[in-house]
Amino acid sequence: MDASEFIKKNNLKIKSRIKLRVDGTDFEGILLPSQDFLQIKLDNGYNVGFNPELIKSLEIIATPEEKIKAKQAQLEQDASLPQIVILHTGGTIASKVDYGTGGVSPSFDASEIVSLFPELQKVARISSVFVSNIFSEDMRFENYAIIAREIAALLKDKPKGIIVTHGTDTMHYTASALAFMFENLPVPVILVGSQRSSDRPSTDAMLNLVNAARFIAKTDFAGVAICMHSGLDSNACHILPATKTRKMHSSRRDAFKAVNSRPIAKISEDRLEYFGSYPKYTGGELKLYAKFEEKVGLLKARPNISPEEISFFQDKAYKGLIIEGTGLGHIGITEAKNKDNLKALQSLISSGCIVCMTTQCIFGEVNPNVYSTGRELKKAGVIFLHDMLAETAYIKLAWLLGNFGKEKALELMEKNLRGEISERSILEPLPSE
Structure with missing residues (x-):
C-alpha cells in the first residue's frame, strides 16, 4: 500500500x-x-x-477545519493593551508554507498571525489588513500609493501604530517612499521583514515582528522606520531611519544597517534604548502626497560607460536621473574617449532632465570641489546630493517631480526633508550590539 x-x-x-x-x-x-x-x-x-x-x-x-476554529477561539485579546495594525504587503515575514500546495502563502487573518507569533498577544491587540502579496522586487510606484492610502485610512481609527510586513530586498525603497509621502504622521509606521518564512525553525520573523510591536507599544516616536535584527546572535532589533537605511547583505539576519547615521533605537524584550533625538508628533493635519514621476532613472557610473547610455534618458524623455558616481561623485568625462560623456550629460540637462549625483561607496558623501571632474560636472548642472543614499535619492526625485514639478524639485533635492541628508558626518562606530 x-x-x-x-x-x-x-x-x-x-x-x-x-x-x-x-x-x-x-x-x-x-x-x-x-x-x-x-x-x-x-x-x-x-x-x-x-x-x-x-x-x-x-x-x-x-x-x-478544526484547526481554524481552534485558532479563532484562541484569539482572546487583552483590551488594556495598545492597538496595533499589521499591514501585509508581501514577503516571507507574515507567510508560512502552505502544505496543500507546497508554496509559501500569506497569513493575514489576525488569528493566523497570532498563532504564528503568540508573543504578540502579550504586547498588543492585533488586527490585520491584507493589501498585497508580491515579491518586493516587483514593487512599483503605484504599490507605494496603495500602501500609503491604506495606512491613511487605518489611522482614522487611531491605532498606537502600524506594522508593514514587506519583502526585504527593496524594503528600504518603500520605507523612503512612505517617509516622503506622509507629512505629520501621528504614530510609528514600522516596516518589518524576514529572511526565512515564518514557520521555519530558523526564521527571524518572530523576533523582528514582536520587537516592532514592543517598540510601538513603548515609544512616542512618530514617523516611518525599519525594524530588523541588530546582530546575528542578538535577541534585539534596531529601529532604523527610513531614508538612511540600506540592505547590506543578501541573507544575514542583520542585513539592514543605518548608513551615515545611527539607529533610532534598540529594542528587546526588556529594554528600549534610544541613540539620540527622534521625531515626535507635535500636531498638525496628516497630509499625503502619493504621486511619483515614472520617468526617473538610476545609473551606475563605471569604467567604459558610454555616452549612448546617458543619451538613452534623453531619447526616452526622462525627467530625472540619479547617477551613482564613483568616489566623491564622479563619472568618466576627462580622457579623450570619455569627453562625449560630458557632452551627453550637458545635452540631457539642457533637455530639461534633472541630473543628480550620489556615491556608490555607500558610506561618505559626494563633493564636487575636490577634483576637476566634480567641478566640471557641477558646472554642467549636475546636482550633488551630499550623503544621500542613491536609492533614497531615486525615490525622492520621483516623488518631488510627481507632486510638485521641476522647479520645486530643483529647489528641494538638496534640502533635508525627512532626514535623508545628514546635518553632520557620522564618523564614530555604530552602537555596538
Missing part, C-alpha cells in the same frame, strides 16, 4: 494534524501531499516520510 492509498483508506485530509506510531516511536505533525511514502511536517520544521506498511497506529488530532 502506498501513501495515497493509505490516505484514502483512512479518510485523511491534507493539512490535518496527525500522530503516527512507527517502530515504537510516536511522530506528530502536519500531513503533507504524499505519493509513495507518507509525508508529515514535524513541529521542528523538518519533513519526514514513512512507509505506510510500517505504521502501527494512527490518530487524527485535528482536521484543517
Whole structure:
C-alpha cells in the first residue's frame, strides 16, 4: 500500500494534524501531499516520510477545519493593551508554507498571525489588513500609493501604530517612499521583514515582528522606520531611519544597517534604548502626497560607460536621473574617449532632465570641489546630493517631480526633508550590539 492509498483508506485530509506510531516511536505533525511514502511536517520544521506498511497506529488530532476554529477561539485579546495594525504587503515575514500546495502563502487573518507569533498577544491587540502579496522586487510606484492610502485610512481609527510586513530586498525603497509621502504622521509606521518564512525553525520573523510591536507599544516616536535584527546572535532589533537605511547583505539576519547615521533605537524584550533625538508628533493635519514621476532613472557610473547610455534618458524623455558616481561623485568625462560623456550629460540637462549625483561607496558623501571632474560636472548642472543614499535619492526625485514639478524639485533635492541628508558626518562606530 502506498501513501495515497493509505490516505484514502483512512479518510485523511491534507493539512490535518496527525500522530503516527512507527517502530515504537510516536511522530506528530502536519500531513503533507504524499505519493509513495507518507509525508508529515514535524513541529521542528523538518519533513519526514514513512512507509505506510510500517505504521502501527494512527490518530487524527485535528482536521484543517478544526484547526481554524481552534485558532479563532484562541484569539482572546487583552483590551488594556495598545492597538496595533499589521499591514501585509508581501514577503516571507507574515507567510508560512502552505502544505496543500507546497508554496509559501500569506497569513493575514489576525488569528493566523497570532498563532504564528503568540508573543504578540502579550504586547498588543492585533488586527490585520491584507493589501498585497508580491515579491518586493516587483514593487512599483503605484504599490507605494496603495500602501500609503491604506495606512491613511487605518489611522482614522487611531491605532498606537502600524506594522508593514514587506519583502526585504527593496524594503528600504518603500520605507523612503512612505517617509516622503506622509507629512505629520501621528504614530510609528514600522516596516518589518524576514529572511526565512515564518514557520521555519530558523526564521527571524518572530523576533523582528514582536520587537516592532514592543517598540510601538513603548515609544512616542512618530514617523516611518525599519525594524530588523541588530546582530546575528542578538535577541534585539534596531529601529532604523527610513531614508538612511540600506540592505547590506543578501541573507544575514542583520542585513539592514543605518548608513551615515545611527539607529533610532534598540529594542528587546526588556529594554528600549534610544541613540539620540527622534521625531515626535507635535500636531498638525496628516497630509499625503502619493504621486511619483515614472520617468526617473538610476545609473551606475563605471569604467567604459558610454555616452549612448546617458543619451538613452534623453531619447526616452526622462525627467530625472540619479547617477551613482564613483568616489566623491564622479563619472568618466576627462580622457579623450570619455569627453562625449560630458557632452551627453550637458545635452540631457539642457533637455530639461534633472541630473543628480550620489556615491556608490555607500558610506561618505559626494563633493564636487575636490577634483576637476566634480567641478566640471557641477558646472554642467549636475546636482550633488551630499550623503544621500542613491536609492533614497531615486525615490525622492520621483516623488518631488510627481507632486510638485521641476522647479520645486530643483529647489528641494538638496534640502533635508525627512532626514535623508545628514546635518553632520557620522564618523564614530555604530552602537555596538
